[in-house]
Amino acid sequence: MASQKILIQRFHDIATDPEVCEVVRRLGITHFYEEEDGAYYNFMRSSRHPGLYNVDTSTGFELVDAGGTAKLWKITACGEVTPGGGREAFANGVTGSRD
Numbered sequence: 001m002a003s004q005k006i007l008i009q010r011f012h013d014i015a016t017d018p019e020v021c022e023v024v025r026r027l028g029i030t031h032f033y034e035e036e037d038g039a040y041y042n043f044m045r046s047s048r049h050p051g052l053y054n055v056d057t058s059t060g061f062e063l064v065d066a067g068g069t070a071k072l073w074k075i076t077a078c079g080e081v082t083p084g085g086g087r088e089a090f091a092n093g094v095t096g097s098r099d
Contacts, residue, residue, distance in 0.1 A: 003027060011051035014077045015060055021078035028085030029075065032061065036069040 003023045011032075014020045023029075037046040037053050046053040057063075060077025075081065 007051060008049045009051045012053065012055045013051070014075070015056065024075060024078045025081050026085055028081055028083050030081050030083050031064065032057075032073045032075055034071040034073060 003026070006019055006023050007029075010017055010020055014024070032055065034055065034057065035045075037044055039045075040048075055061075057071075057073055060075065061073040062076055064072040064074050066072070
């Protein structure tokens, strides 16, 4: 499964799905932006990106900031992550992939 699909479908499984952490580390994702689900045109945002909603942030995340219905979390669930993925993230064209 492509990296993007893993995240939009299964990011909420970060605590139990090792493949999610693999993608997080490879791409160098250090933070998670949480926003309440809501309507976007004629559909709910969570219907298009279910993995990014209902994420259990009680462990594996540290709150950085919050305002209104939004929260910014530092991801700690995957151990040490090089921001941006470092050179390895670019080696196979991972960052340019929209699969």
